[in-house]
Amino acid sequence: MSGGPQASAELAQKFASEKETPYERWVRDEGLDIISAHYVPDLKTVELKPWPRRGGRGIFINHEQSRQSNDCYVCEIPQGGKLAPQRQLYEEMVLILEGRGSTTVWNDSGQRITFEWKAGAMFAIPLNCWHQHFNGSGQAPARYVGVTFCPQLINLFDDIDFVFNTPREFKGRFNGEPDYFAGKGEQNGFLLRTNFVPDAVNLPLITAKERGAGGGHIRFNMARGSMASHISQFPVGTYKKAHRHGPGAHVIVLSGEGFSLMWQDGEEPRRYEWKAGTLIVPPNNTFHQHFNAGASPARYLAFKHSSFRNAQGVPLSWISRRLGGNQIDYADETPQVRRLFQEAVESHGVTPRMDNIYALELETLPDARK
Numbered sequence: 001m002s003g004g005p006q007a008s009a010e011l012a013q014k015f016a017s018e019k020e021t022p023y024e025r026w027v028r029d030e031g032l033d034i035i036s037a038h039y040v041p042d043l044k045t046v047e048l049k050p051w052p053r054r055g056g057r058g059i060f061i062n063h064e065q066s067r068q069s070n071d072c073y074v075c076e077i078p079q080g081g082k083l084a085p086q087r088q089l090y091e092e093m094v095l096i097l098e099g100r101g102s103t104t105v106w107n108d109s110g111q112r113i114t115f116e117w118k119a120g121a122m123f124a125i126p127l128n129c130w131h132q133h134f135n136g137s138g139q140a141p142a143r144y145v146g147v148t149f150c151p152q153l154i155n156l157f158d159d160i161d162f163v164f165n166t167p168r169e170f171k172g173r174f175n176g177e178p179d180y181f182a183g184k185g186e187q188n189g190f191l192l193r194t195n196f197v198p199d200a201v202n203l204p205l206i207t208a209k210e211r212g213a214g215g216g217h218i219r220f221n222m223a224r225g226s227m228a229s230h231i232s233q234f235p236v237g238t239y240k241k242a243h244r245h246g247p248g249a250h251v252i253v254l255s256g257e258g259f260s261l262m263w264q265d266g267e268e269p270r271r272y273e274w275k276a277g278t279l280i281v282p283p284n285n286t287f288h289q290h291f292n293a294g295a296s297p298a299r300y301l302a303f304k305h306s307s308f309r310n311a312q313g314v315p316l317s318w319i320s321r322r323l324g325g326n327q328i329d330y331a332d333e334t335p336q337v338r339r340l341f342q343e344a345v346e347s348h349g350v351t352p353r354m355d356n357i358y359a360l361e362l363e364t365l366p367d368a369r370k
Helices: 009-014 022-029 150-157 160-165 335-347 355-364
Strands: 034-036 049-051 056-062 071-077 092-098 100-106 112-118 122-125 130-135 142-148 186-188 191-193 216-221 228-234 250-255 257-263 270-275 287-292 298-304
Touching: 022 150, 071 130, 092 298, 130 142, 142 250, 150 160, 228 287, 257 335, 287 298, 287 335
Parallel strands: 034 056, 191 216
Antiparallel strands: 049 056, 056 071, 071 142, 092 122, 092 142, 100 112, 100 130, 186 191, 216 228, 228 298, 250 298, 257 270, 257 287
């Protein structure tokens, strides 16, 4: 993306001493780099650097909203190895990209829980709990991606010892419950309250016609935290409606093949190809749209910290722009969108299945004049 409006070199120099944040200094002191990107083609192959303090390898991925939003990092656990224990005053949600292993979580009272995971598992670290990840294979590394709101905490306090070494238990978040990571859940509408999903790639979803194309959807509340996440899936030969929201949504493709468009008002859309393992991070208030161009259903997982909602609690990204929301109806798309989709599915030998969806939308389309 463009990186926002540009100032003169003279004006930029006057603010140069304020450019680096405490969070950026901390990452540098960890010996790691930050990829300043909204798109990473493959998290499974992105290059990592040694991370001496943790005992593995890693890389951070951040975007231009790092002062206000959440971040992402990829970490690799060596074969037959483990990471150093850590506690932290920020939330973290984890998706296992490759490998198998286990994680132990404990608090200062001595309650200790260990659970096993493999590729496709998803879980959250309870706030300020000690935790340690172990690689269960002696033959290959294990790799995971974690999304946190670490930048907010480090930028706010600028005190690394406070963020990582505060002896405070949040027993309302974790109190040593034996079945805490058992994979059980409580479903309420789209929302599933759980702390562990053993297989995010094949988790059953709920029909979500409001997002278009007859896809499936499920939302998560994990480890009793405030970070949000959801999984969406859409059928072969279809695509989802364009929408926009606040910063920090880390969209990780779980299955399928296709592309996404991202643009701001007045800009030409930029195209990003994806497959399983791709990361897309739409910038703040930027329209984006996901297209399934392949021969199998496409599914993605999105980790994010906040979302604009109306007084009913409905995200504005689910409400038509005709009604004051941030979702573009199919009927209001530019001809370019349908042309790009048609070309993409034809190149994959797939038959588009959007005509009936367009027609059904017209039957309930809000009147743009109201």
